[in-house]
Amino acid sequence: MLFSMKRLTAVLVLGAVGSFGLWGQAKQPQWKDRAEYDLYDSILKSQDNNTKLGLLQSWEQKYPQTDYSEARHQLIVQTYQGLGKAKEMMDAAKKMAAAHPTAFFSLYWINLLTVSLNDTSPAALADGEKYAKAFLGILPETFDPSKRKPEVSEADWTKNRLSMESIGYRTLGWVAMTANKHEEAEKHLEEALKRNPADAQAALWAGTVIARQRKIEKQSHALFYFARAGAYDGQGALPQAARDQVMRSFEKNYINFHGGKDKMDEVVALAKANAVAPAGFKIMSQDEILQAQEKELEATNPQLAVWVKMKRGLTGPDGLSYFESSVKQAQIPGGIEVAGQKIEKLKGTVVSVVTVSARSKLVKEVVLGISQAEMSEATLKFETPQPTIEPGTVLEFSGVPVEFTPDPFMVTFEVEAQEITGWPKPTPPAKRAPVRKGAAKKK
Numbered sequence: 001m002l003f004s005m006k007r008l009t010a011v012l013v014l015g016a017v018g019s020f021g022l023w024g025q026a027k028q029p030q031w032k033d034r035a036e037y038d039l040y041d042s043i044l045k046s047q048d049n050n051t052k053l054g055l056l057q058s059w060e061q062k063y064p065q066t067d068y069s070e071a072r073h074q075l076i077v078q079t080y081q082g083l084g085k086a087k088e089m090m091d092a093a094k095k096m097a098a099a100h101p102t103a104f105f106s107l108y109w110i111n112l113l114t115v116s117l118n119d120t121s122p123a124a125l126a127d128g129e130k131y132a133k134a135f136l137g138i139l140p141e142t143f144d145p146s147k148r149k150p151e152v153s154e155a156d157w158t159k160n161r162l163s164m165e166s167i168g169y170r171t172l173g174w175v176a177m178t179a180n181k182h183e184e185a186e187k188h189l190e191e192a193l194k195r196n197p198a199d200a201q202a203a204l205w206a207g208t209v210i211a212r213q214r215k216i217e218k219q220s221h222a223l224f225y226f227a228r229a230g231a232y233d234g235q236g237a238l239p240q241a242a243r244d245q246v247m248r249s250f251e252k253n254y255i256n257f258h259g260g261k262d263k264m265d266e267v268v269a270l271a272k273a274n275a276v277a278p279a280g281f282k283i284m285s286q287d288e289i290l291q292a293q294e295k296e297l298e299a300t301n302p303q304l305a306v307w308v309k310m311k312r313g314l315t316g317p318d319g320l321s322y323f324e325s326s327v328k329q330a331q332i333p334g335g336i337e338v339a340g341q342k343i344e345k346l347k348g349t350v351v352s353v354v355t356v357s358a359r360s361k362l363v364k365e366v367v368l369g370i371s372q373a374e375m376s377e378a379t380l381k382f383e384t385p386q387p388t389i390e391p392g393t394v395l396e397f398s399g400v401p402v403e404f405t406p407d408p409f410m411v412t413f414e415v416e417a418q419e420i421t422g423w424p425k426p427t428p429p430a431k432r433a434p435v436r437k438g439a440a441k442k443k
Contacts, residue, residue, distance in 0.1 A: 029067030036063050043075065043214045050083040077109060086117055097131065104142055107135040108164070112169045125175050137162055166196035173202065175243045177209050185209040189278055197275030198236030204229035204246065214407055215316055219257055222284040226250040227271035248323035256408060259286030259372040286371045288310055302338035303396075307370045311377070314404060315413070323404040323411075332401055332413070345396040345421065349373035350389055361388040368395065379412040386417060387426040395422040 031037040039059050056076050059066075066072065080089035090113045096106035114128035142275040143161040148154065154375050164431045169192035176185035189206040192199060207225030229238060230246035237243065254264050262422035267283060290297060290308045310332070313322045333343045348368030356362045362385035369375040373392070380397060397420045399413030417423070 012276060029387070031068075032063055032066065036066065039063075040068070049079050053079050053083070057063045059231070061086050070096070070103055072294065073099060073103075074105050077106065086113060089113060090117060094131075101134065102138050102141075104138060107131055107138065108167070111135050111167050114171050115174045120178050125179055128171055128175040132175065134170045135166040135171075139168070162195040166192045166199065166202075169195065170199065170202055173205060173209075177205055180212075182209040183211045186213075193275045196236070198232075199275075200229050200236055200243075201231050203232070203240065203275065205408050211407070216285065220281060220287070221277045223250065223254055223257065223283055224267065224271050224277040224281060226253070227268045228275065231268050231272040232275075233272075235278055253408070254283070255372075256376060257285055258283055259289060260374060282417065286375070287315060299341045302341050303333075303345070304341055305338050306333045306336055306343050307346055311371070311409075315409065319406050320404070323401070327401050327404070327411075329400055329402070331398060333388070333398060345398050345419075346370060346378075347396050348378060349393065350393045350395065351376050352391060353389060355388075356385050360385075362386065363389060365394075377409060377411065379410060380415045382415065382417065382418075384417065385428060386423065390421060393422065393424065395420055397421075 002356060031040075036059070039055065040045070043052055043055045043059065046055060053076075058071060073092065076092045077089055077096060080086075080092055090110065093106045093113065093394050094110040096103055097141070099112060100106065110127075110131040114124070114131070117124075119125075141162060142294065143157065143164075145154075145157070148157045169188045169362050173185045173188035173192055174183075176188060186206060186209050189202050189209065190200045193206065196202070203225045207222045207229060210222035210225065226246060227250050230239055230243050230250055232238075238246065244281050249253065250268075251261075254267070255261060258264070263283075270281075270299070288306065290304070291312065294305065294308065297308065310327065313319065313326070316322065333346055335342045335344055337343070348370040351367045351374070353367070354361045354365035356364050364385050366380045366389065368378045368380065380399060381402075397413070397415055399415035399419060401411035402414050403409050404410070
């Protein structure tokens with residue numbers, strides 16, 4: 001963003017400073033007297049930002065009214081920037097915006113600082129929204145084609161306008177996300193990405209706000225933007241460590257949503273090549289895949305058909321209510337009949353285990369994949385710890401659901417050891433060889 005600002009300097013930002021004429025020059029803003037000009041001149045010549053700030057404050061005190069108000073405000077903002085004082089820089093930029101509401105320079109910095117300062121107070125968020133809209137509002141006039149200088153190409157002029165627009169939409173997206181207005185944030189962040197495809201952070205935010213909406217029909221887009229944030233490696237990419245973390249999270253969520261890794265590489269490649277999800281983009285959920293095969297499933301795998309039907313209710317818009325009214329504290333599957341067959345147990349594959357302690361091999365919880373072996377969908381909790389078990393072991397069980405979380409999806413069952421089949425028996429300790437008595441010594 002700063003690079004774009006530098007490119008704009010000659011065309012836009014120095015418009016105010018460039019209007020400094022010689023003292024008393026006709027048809028130019030006028031200095032009050034020679035002393036004001038000399039004070040300004042000493043500010044420009046000063047190499048120390050603390051000294052410069054003192055001179056600027058002196059200028060404000062001695063000449064509260066000046067034809068060079070906008071330029072003075074700009075110099076104050078720049079001096080605080082040189083001192084590394086972001087909060088004071090923001091205050092100075094807002095003061096400039098109050099005095100000069102359409103000043104490009106102040107609105108530009110207010111938008112950048114709104115996000116970087118991360119002030120989440122209601123007042124700061126309200127200001128952020130106000131100044132982002134003001135910034136977007138001045139850009140059509142600022143970038144009117146008639147204002148383009150001959151030395152600036154039309155392509156660069158358009159590129160700079162899009163870059164500035166992306167800053168405004170990014171700020172609006174961050175404000176809405178912070179205020180938990182997730183659908184609004186989604187729209188603004190996608191607009192930012194259309195104008196600046198290199199903004200990987202905006203892609204990560206877009207994935208986050210879509211996921212937070214918890215709408216099953218939107219999860220494909222959430223996964224797309226997470227893949228974009230993790231896979232994109234050009235200018236504006238996230239640091240490598242952050243990209244690796246995002247990709248690990250994407251892979252886990254993709255498997256849990258889709259039911260496996262198939263076509264995952266295609267999604268990553270598409271996201272790496274496109275900043276915004278293409279029209280019609282969709283990842284089939286595991287439930288959608290299974291629902292499409294439900295009739296066949298009832299005949300070929302009735303245990304799984306029971307689970308799919310229950311999971312469909314839990315992932316629906318009233319999933320939490322469905323759990324409380326129809327699933328919690330019930331014996332599952334409880335002998336439900338499917339295609340003329342009573343289903344007494346569900347079947348799953350061990351994904352991971354939780355032991356009693358770091359030193360103990362006794363297991364107190366087991367996480368199972370039921371729809372697919374790699375998915376984490378059900379947790380079995382034991383009152384009495386069980387012997388060790390390896391991931392990949394197939395178990396059949398019945399139990400009582402006691403907890404449910406929709407995101408990430410997980411049903412927690414309380415189970416008794418006798419309600420599980422397939423648990424390996426503990427290996428008995430090896431028998432020690434009997435001690436042989438030595439032969440009696442001859443006398």
